[in-house]
Amino acid sequence: MKELEKSTELKILEAAKLEFITKGFDGARMQQIATKAGINKALLHYYFRNKENLFKAVFGNVFGDFFPKIMTTFQSELSFFEKLRFFIDGYINVLNKNPKLPVFILHEIQHRPELLLNSLKEQGVNPKIIAGMVEAEMVKGSLKPVPVAHLLVNMLSMCIFPVVAAPIMREVLFDGNEKKYKNFLEERKQYVYEFIINTIKK
Amino acid sequence: MKELEKSTELKILEAAKLEFITKGFDGARMQQIATKAGINKALLHYYFRNKENLFKAVFGNVFGDFFPKIMTTFQSELSFFEKLRFFIDGYINVLNKNPKLPVFILHEIQHRPELLLNSLKEQGVNPKIIAGMVEAEMVKGSLKPVPVAHLLVNMLSMCIFPVVAAPIMREVLFDGNEKKYKNFLEERKQYVYEFIINTIKK
DNA sequence: GTCTATATCGGGATAGAC
DNA sequence: GTCTATCCCGATATAGAC
Numbered sequence: 001m002k003e004l005e006k007s008t009e010l011k012i013l014e015a016a017k018l019e020f021i022t023k024g025f026d027g028a029r030m031q032q033i034a035t036k037a038g039i040n041k042a043l044l045h046y047y048f049r050n051k052e053n054l055f056k057a058v059f060g061n062v063f064g065d066f067f068p069k070i071m072t073t074f075q076s077e078l079s080f081f082e083k084l085r086f087f088i089d090g091y092i093n094v095l096n097k098n099p100k101l102p103v104f105i106l107h108e109i110q111h112r113p114e115l116l117l118n119s120l121k122e123q124g125v126n127p128k129i130i131a132g133m134v135e136a137e138m139v140k141g142s143l144k145p146v147p148v149a150h151l152l153v154n155m156l157s158m159c160i161f162p163v164v165a166a167p168i169m170r171e172v173l174f175d176g177n178e179k180k181y182k183n184f185l186e187e188r189k190q191y192v193y194e195f196i197i198n199t200i201k202k
Numbered sequence: 203m204k205e206l207e208k209s210t211e212l213k214i215l216e217a218a219k220l221e222f223i224t225k226g227f228d229g230a231r232m233q234q235i236a237t238k239a240g241i242n243k244a245l246l247h248y249y250f251r252n253k254e255n256l257f258k259a260v261f262g263n264v265f266g267d268f269f270p271k272i273m274t275t276f277q278s279e280l281s282f283f284e285k286l287r288f289f290i291d292g293y294i295n296v297l298n299k300n301p302k303l304p305v306f307i308l309h310e311i312q313h314r315p316e317l318l319l320n321s322l323k324e325q326g327v328n329p330k331i332i333a334g335m336v337e338a339e340m341v342k343g344s345l346k347p348v349p350v351a352h353l354l355v356n357m358l359s360m361c362i363f364p365v366v367a368a369p370i371m372r373e374v375l376f377d378g379n380e381k382k383y384k385n386f387l388e389e390r391k392q393y394v395y396e397f398i399i400n401t402i403k404k
Numbered sequence: 405g406t407c408t409a410t411a412t413c414g415g416g417a418t419a420g421a422c
Numbered sequence: 423g424t425c426t427a428t429c430c431c432g433a434t435a436t437a438g439a440c
Contacts, residue, residue: 008423024309026228030416043424045417067374100312107226107309109369110302120373127374148387149375150393154360160367161359167311171322172269172329173351184351191352199400210405232434245406247435 005088009047011037017058021104025055059108063119065098066105074130083091084190084196088159089189096185097162102164127152143200151200211249213239219260223306227257258317261310265321268307270332282339286398290361290390297365298387304366329354337378345402353402360394 006014010135015036019028030051034041048054073086095102109116131152137143161183162169208216217238221230232253236243250256275288297304311318333354339345362389364371376382 022312024226026226026227027313029414031414035240040425041416042426044416046423049417051416066370080333103305103308103312106305106366106369110224111229113369116369116373117385124373147389147393150390150397153364153371153375154394154397156367157359157363158356161363162355164308165358165362167308167315167318168268171318172327173355187349188352188355192356193350195352195356195401199397231432233432242407243434244408248405251435253434322440 008037008039008043010106012039012054013057013061016054017062020055020058021062021100024104024107025051028055059105059115060119061100061121063105064123065094065101067123067125068094068148074133080133080142081197085193088155088193091159092163092185092189092192095160099166101165102160107184142202144202146200151196155192155196158195159189162188209279210239210241210245214241214246214249214256215263218256218263222257222260223264223302226306226309227253229347230257261307262321262324264303265307266325267296267303269325269327270296276335282335282344283399287395290357290395290398293361294387294391294394297362301365301368304362344404346404348402351383353398357394357398360390360397364390 012033015033015130016028017037019033023029028051030041030044033054034044037044039084044054052113068087068091073090074083076083076086078086134143134148134151138145138148166185167180170176170181174184214235217235218230221235222239222329225231230253232243232246235256236246239246246256248261269294271288273293278285278288280288333350336345336350336353340347340350368383368387372378372380372383376386
């Protein structure tokens with residue numbers, strides 16, 4: 001039974017998420033969060049005792065998007081190459097919808113390493129599943145043997161970085177033309193795939 | 203004629219650079235900068251009227267390291283493949299020495315787009331020189347024709363991202379073992395090179 | 405140029421009524 | 423649960439002596 005009115009707590013969390021991600025912890029303002037949520041500061045402190053608590057709640061929620069849930073794609077019945085394509089495609093999409101997320105996370109964990117460790121535990125990030133799968137293909141002989149860690153990091157890099165550095169890249173490569181850059185990112189889904197394939201197919 | 207005593211202004215700039223890069227503009231504290239520089243807050247304001255000014259001075263100084271000066275490598279007499287190797291090697295080195303720089307820059311330009319535009323002008327960043335050079339090799343026939351923009355972005359991505367995301371990657375891939383991750387980054391100089399070569403050599 | 409002392413203000417947090 | 427009013431501290435910035 002869904003409420004038409006979102007609960008106050010939910011409204012706060014949404015507003016806080018937006019504020020924290022765009023401004024960072026230090027730049028975020030409780031007043032601003034309250035305003036966006038349509039309430040006042042006092043109520044904020046009623047729900048979450050202080051700024052720190054509120055932040056942690058948001059961070060925990062948000063971390064999972066950085067390392068993709070799309071990992072599940074890899075447990076499907078598709079062929080390996082299809083899985084790869086789905087992964088790249090899906091991940092670039094997710095990042096495009098939340099382009100500020102990675103920088104936010106990377107910025108914050110610099111000062112609060114514990115955030116990272118906690119979140120990793122909660123999320124159960126396990127690249128080993130995918131790594132194992134890739135290695136299996138290699139011993140099976142369907143893929144050229146290459147260092148798997150580097151391969152995975154390369155793949156992530158080529159998906160994440162261009163989104164993260166979009167403000168700069170857009171300027172440098174396309175003189176600030178937003179449309180052209182969006183198009184560029186769209187093309188990447190194909191090229192990154194080909195790029196990866198190139199190094200592992202026999 | 204070099205002074206044995208660094209000028210006060212220089213000491214301030216160094217201290218400020220460190221503080222801003224690690225904490226970001228909002229997290230940085232004037233008091234902390236003063237202390238690190240061995241002076242007091244008032245003197246800080248004497249040299250740079252306010253925090254904003256000081257920040258801009260630092261940012262301008264620092265931006266150039268993000269897009270490498272190593273571009274000059276590309277004007278040398280080396281063969282194309284040697285140039286490529288030098289570039290990757292040198293860039294990963296630079297980043298390793300300033301691993302926090304990229305996140306700092308990306309975080310700050312999110313709220314102050316003008317910083318980016320100004321810095322780009324000052325630095326005269328021009329990927330077109332390299333792009334042109336790569337394209338020349340392609341028409342000459344010594345390289346397989348691939349989309350140059352994507353190729354360059356891929357190369358940057360694979361160099362920058364692993365350094366930027368080091369805190370996470372170190373945890374996920376090597377259970378936090380610093381030594382292993384350093385070693386991993388060292389290996390990358392070779393693998394990224396091979397990875398790139400693989401997609402462009404005939 | 406460099407210092408101490410102080411003004412000013414913004415923002416997180418709390419008290420207490422409804 | 424939600425509000426108004428207020429406290430209080432930390433941080434930028436300035437005044438003014440040396």
